[in-house]
Amino acid sequence: MKRILSVVLVFAMLAGFFATVSTAAAQEAPTGKRLALVVKFLGNPMFMHLKEVMEEEVKASGNTLDTFDAANDAQKEANIFADLITNKYDGIFIAAVDYVASATLIDQANEAGIPLAIVDSAVVGFENATFSVMSDNVTAGALAMEALAEYMNYEGKMVIFENRMSYAVSQRSIGRDNVLRKYRNIEVVNSMNSPSSIDAAMFAMDNFLQADPDIKGAWGGNDLCAQGFVAAAKSAGREAGDIGIVGIDGSVDSIALIKEGWQTATSAQSFGAIARKSVEMMNIVLAGGELEERDILIPVDLVDASNVEEYVFD
Numbered sequence: 001m002k003r004i005l006s007v008v009l010v011f012a013m014l015a016g017f018f019a020t021v022s023t024a025a026a027q028e029a030p031t032g033k034r035l036a037l038v039v040k041f042l043g044n045p046m047f048m049h050l051k052e053v054m055e056e057e058v059k060a061s062g063n064t065l066d067t068f069d070a071a072n073d074a075q076k077e078a079n080i081f082a083d084l085i086t087n088k089y090d091g092i093f094i095a096a097v098d099y100v101a102s103a104t105l106i107d108q109a110n111e112a113g114i115p116l117a118i119v120d121s122a123v124v125g126f127e128n129a130t131f132s133v134m135s136d137n138v139t140a141g142a143l144a145m146e147a148l149a150e151y152m153n154y155e156g157k158m159v160i161f162e163n164r165m166s167y168a169v170s171q172r173s174i175g176r177d178n179v180l181r182k183y184r185n186i187e188v189v190n191s192m193n194s195p196s197s198i199d200a201a202m203f204a205m206d207n208f209l210q211a212d213p214d215i216k217g218a219w220g221g222n223d224l225c226a227q228g229f230v231a232a233a234k235s236a237g238r239e240a241g242d243i244g245i246v247g248i249d250g251s252v253d254s255i256a257l258i259k260e261g262w263q264t265a266t267s268a269q270s271f272g273a274i275a276r277k278s279v280e281m282m283n284i285v286l287a288g289g290e291l292e293e294r295d296i297l298i299p300v301d302l303v304d305a306s307n308v309e310e311y312v313f314d
Contacts, residue, residue, distance in 0.1 A: 031062030033090040033286055038080055040097045040121060040166070042069040043197065044224060046249050046271050047095060050120070053275035054093065061283055063090075072195045074101040081105050084114075091115040091282050099123045099167035115285045119278050120271070122167040127295065130285055133278045136297045137168045137248075140267035141175030143302040144246040147265035148217045151244035155185035156216035158244075159208045161225045163196045169221040172248055172267075176219060189215070196221060201228025202235075209236050215243060223249035223266055230262045250303055250313065258308045265304040272314035273298050 035058055039047045051067050058065040066089075070077035074097045084092055085108060092114055096102035103124040109116035110128070118132035126132050152158065160176075163169050180186060189212050192204040201220060205228060208215060220226040226247025233243055240261035247254055250268025257263035277296055284291055303311045 030286055033063040035063055035065045035091045035093065035282065036084050036089045037065055037067045037119075038070060038077060038084070038092065038094040038096075039067065040070050040077070040095050041072045041195075042067075043071075044222070045251050045253070046223070046269065047120075050095070050271040050275050053272045054279060057276055057279035061279065070097050072097055074098045077102060078105070081108060085109070085112045088112075089114060091117070091286060093117045093119045093278055093282070095119050095121045096123045096167070097121075098165045099170065100165075115282060117278050117282055120168060120269075120274055124167075126167075131281050131291055131294045131296070133274050133281065133296045133298065134168065135269040135274065135300050137171035137300075138175040138178075140248045140269065140300040141172030142179050143175075143267045143300065144172075144248055144265060145176040145179035145219060147302055147304055148219055148244050148246045149179060149183050149186060151264045152186060152217045154183050157187050157189045157212055157214060158217035158219060159205070159212075159215055160188060160191035160219050161196075161201045161204050161228070162191070162193060162219075162221035164193045165195070166221070169196075172221055186217070196224045198224050198228040198231060201225040202231040203228075205229045205232030206235065209233075217244040218246070220245070220247040223247035223251040223254040226254055226263050226266065227257065230257055233262070248300075250301075250311070252313055255303065255308060255311060255313065258303060258305060261305070265302055267300045268303045268311065269300055270298055270314045 037054055042048055055065050068080045077097045092109060099122060106125055106129050115130040118126045118129045120134055122132060122134060162173060190208045194200050218229045220229060226245050229245045244264045246265045248267040250266050254263050254266045281291060
């Protein structure tokens with residue numbers, strides 16, 4: 001009986017060993033692969049951070065990463081993508097410019113047999129890509145709006161600047177509007193839909209303040225918008241804290257503005273976590289492994305005056 005038990009145990013150990021070896025082999029990414037990252041706008045410091053972390057992770061895997069800036073131009077993005085397919089890159093990461101216009105890129109990658117990772121900014125039909133890694137943008141928009149509503153004492157006029165061409169921002173807007181429906185005494189008196197930049201948001205806020213000098217709050221689709229709001233408030237002679245201003249990103253510049261009292265809050269994303277998870281999943285795909293999950297949401301956290309000193313940028 002003891003001999004039979006020993007034989008069974010040996011076979012069990014061998015089975016476990018070979019299973020472990022098989023799993024490890026399936027997830028050990030091959031080296032020497034050429035990957036590409038297409039970013040909607042490298043002028044956004046958050047995308048620059050994504051690029052830097054992703055480059056480190058790809059290099060550590062023994063592969064190379066080339067980065068391309070679409071500069072908020074869907075046609076330029078399409079041209080870049082066509083070149084990547086022609087040059088037979090082994091895998092592509094993309095933070096898309098336009099969640100409608102950029103959707104055709106998924107079909108192009110699939111037809112070429114190139115793994116495509118949707119990173120941060122999705123497109124229509126993103127579930128047909130190889131995988132996606134994004135922030136929980138609905139929660140991000142809701143957290144920022146809750147912070148703004150509290151700052152406004154749940155009443156008064158507010159304005160919005162957002163880029164609805166971005167899937168990420170459109171999801172943030174859903175979270176914002178879910179919160180706004182609870183607070184009927186907050187009135188959205190003006191809004192603008194435009195690609196995000198500090199200058200564009202500053203220009204919009206200048207006009208908003210001229211039309212409604214008694215604005216109490218401003219919601220921006222990202223931290224660049226919030227920084228533009230602050231610049232306009234300063235230009236108009238306002239004091240820090242006169243207007244509640246929120247954004248989304250957790251960028252270094254907005255963290256500084258929160259410490260100074262100019263920005264009320266930001267829903268902080270972790271572009272470092274997005275980059276690391278994206279490369280990890282691409283390595284599994286390149287090795288022929290199976291992904292346990294294909295669409296990943298990375299949590300976000302609200303940063304305001306109460307916790308800004310403890311915040312660690314990633």
